[in-house]
Amino acid sequence: MIRLLNKETGALLGSVSEGDLQLLVDQLEEEDSADTDYYVCADTIDLLESNGASADLLSILRKALGDAEGVEVGWKRD
Numbered sequence: 001m002i003r004l005l006n007k008e009t010g011a012l013l014g015s016v017s018e019g020d021l022q023l024l025v026d027q028l029e030e031e032d033s034a035d036t037d038y039y040v041c042a043d044t045i046d047l048l049e050s051n052g053a054s055a056d057l058l059s060i061l062r063k064a065l066g067d068a069e070g071v072e073v074g075w076k077r078d
Contacts, residue, residue, distance in 0.1 A: 007072035037074035
């Protein structure tokens with residue numbers, strides 16, 4: 001299981017599949033090979049949606065973003 005977390009607060013955002021994680025890794029920029037977090041904004045969510053993100057992943061990210069301009073989302077494997 002892969003958990004998505006709000007990097008600022010540590011709050012659990014939800015769990016995603018291996019496929020969802022792979023989409024994040026493939027589509028979003030990582031600073032280095034050990035990077036496990038991403039800056040997510042509305043444009044990021046639109047990009048992921050157009051590239052086949054699951055409804056679950058999109059829902060988690062939209063809820064995490066809320067009314068904010070952007071949010072740092074990290075992931076952790078259980």
